[in-house]
Amino acid sequence: MEVTADRLLDLIRPFKGNDGATIPVLQAIQTNLGYLPPESFALIEQELGIPASKAYGVATFYAQFRTTPVGKHLIKVCDGTACHVRGSVTILTAIRDHLDLKDTDTTTDKVFTVQEVACLGCCSLAPVMMVGETTYGSLSFEKSREILDGYRAKEA
Ligand code: FES
Numbered sequence: 001m002e003v004t005a006d007r008l009l010d011l012i013r014p015f016k017g018n019d020g021a022t023i024p025v026l027q028a029i030q031t032n033l034g035y036l037p038p039e040s041f042a043l044i045e046q047e048l049g050i051p052a053s054k055a056y057g058v059a060t061f062y063a064q065f066r067t068t069p070v071g072k073h074l075i076k077v078c079d080g081t082a083c084h085v086r087g088s089v090t091i092l093t094a095i096r097d098h099l100d101l102k103d104t105d106t107t108t109d110k111v112f113t114v115q116e117v118a119c120l121g122c123c124s125l126a127p128v129m130m131v132g133e134t135t136y137g138s139l140s141f142e143k144s145r146e147i148l149d150g151y152r153a154k155e156a
Helices: 005-015 022-033 039-048 052-061 081-085 088-098 141-155
Strands: 073-078 112-117 129-131 134-136
Touching: 005 022, 005 039, 022 039, 022 052, 039 052, 073 088, 081 088, 088 112, 088 141, 129 141, 134 141
Parallel strands: 073 112
Antiparallel strands: 073 129, 129 134
């Protein structure tokens, strides 16, 4: 999806005059576009008076923000304590291998992006991943592969 300046301005302008708009405007852009396009920061400075360097600093400080495009399905693999002790690292590695991800987090067909995250808040289901807004628990590598193959099949 191409992101135009007009689209970004539509997302940024509602925050004019708001004190403390830095995080909310970044969240609004990311919620709508899936990431923060590089041109966002100059437009935030132009429209809201928040220095681009400050907005970029916030965007890169918090793990919730992404500055690169994501695939259609964002996979969040939890590596919080409960998931870690139940093998999340092995599952994450296996998922990355299965999706043929080497130096990148997004598949070449832009269907999947894999992200390692801290606790997803459902530790009793550990190990856990989310695909989009759907949570999958008690994962094994085989189970995670079946889930992702199901998403892949729907794309075919
Ligand atoms: S540690 Fe993974 S859901 Fe809490």
